[in-house]
Amino acid sequence: MRPIHEALVAEPGLVVVEIAAADDETAFAFHEVIASRWATAAADRTPRDPGQPGVRLRAYVDLRQALGISAEGDAVR
Template sequence: MNPYSVENFGDRRGVMGCVRPINEAHVTESGLAVVDIAAADDETVFAVQELLAGRWAIAPADRTTREPGEPGVRLRCFLDLRQASGV
C-alpha cells in the first residue's frame, strides 16, 4: 500500500505543500540541514527542537506557524551537523 496515494491525500500533490521553500544558502554544503517539525502543539515542537540543539549546532526558531485548514503547528530550524552543540 502506498502511503502517499490519492486515497490518503486526495488531489494534493505533496504532504507539505504549504511549507515555505528551502533557501539554497541553508543547504549549500554537506552537513547542513533544514528540519521541519510538525506537531499538535507548541510545547511539542519546541521540545523536539531542544533535543536537536542538545546534539548539534542549531539556528533555532522562536515561534511556530499554523497553516489554515491544516492540523497542529509547524516549526523550521537549521542544523549544522558538522559542529557539536555548545550546550
C-alpha cells in the same frame, strides 16, 4: 512554509528539519533535543497553516558543529 533556500543546504553537514507537531510544546521540545546535540538556529515561533491541524517549525542545523554533553546532561559548546 516558505521554500527552502538553496544556500541553507549548500554544503555537506547543513540540514533543514521541518517539524510538524500537535502543539507548540511538542514542537519546541523536539527542537530542544536537536539543539542540545548540534549547532541550531534559535526557534521562537510555530506557524499554523490555515485549515490544517497542529503547528510547524523549521530548524536549521549544522551537523559539522556537534555539541558535547556534560556529566549533568547539559549541552557544552
